[in-house]
Amino acid sequence: MKKVTFYLMIMVLSLSVLPTQVFAAEKNPTTISTTPKEVPAEVKVLLNRLDEIKAMDKSEMSRTEKKELRKEVRAIKTELKSTGNGVYLSVGAIIIIVLLLILLL
Template sequence: MKKFIYSLVLVFTMAISANTVSAADKNDKVKTEMTAEQKIQLKRITDRVEEIKAMDKSDLSKSERKALRNELKELKQQARATGGGVYLSVGAIIIIILLLILIL
């Protein structure tokens, strides 16, 4: 019975995730690289984060520490926006969860 369920899940997974495969061309490489402006902005963000990490925070007041935390959160959001990332669709997440449930 388990073999039947595993094969059924495999067939459905293959049917849902059927994609066409094509050779990569030069345009695909350009899309994944960051522009010069994005690189400069990312460098500025990392410099500021390193500066904050090097600070002596023991003599700061509570409001100043809170402002630094908020600034770090904003910098993190900006860094995520400039850099790319790996995105999973809802269907892929559901399939992964179902496979984990069946395996475990």
């Protein structure tokens, strides 16, 4: 009985090693062209304003002026995030997608 399990293990290991060596051939690298996307004018204006705020000397400003600048920076950042072209999925949607993949495969 020990010989049978030993031979079975050897056979399984040999079958799992052989296909990986066959597919280990070197492939030609593909070149990816990185063309920068054009930034819309509104986004450029917001980014320029953020750069201006960063370059300001805030040491001479009063507390209320600094507070207004922080509010402005937060507003600009939220506006920049909303202009992004991202796809957002909720947790429920992800769970449904995973369940469908499990059931269909």
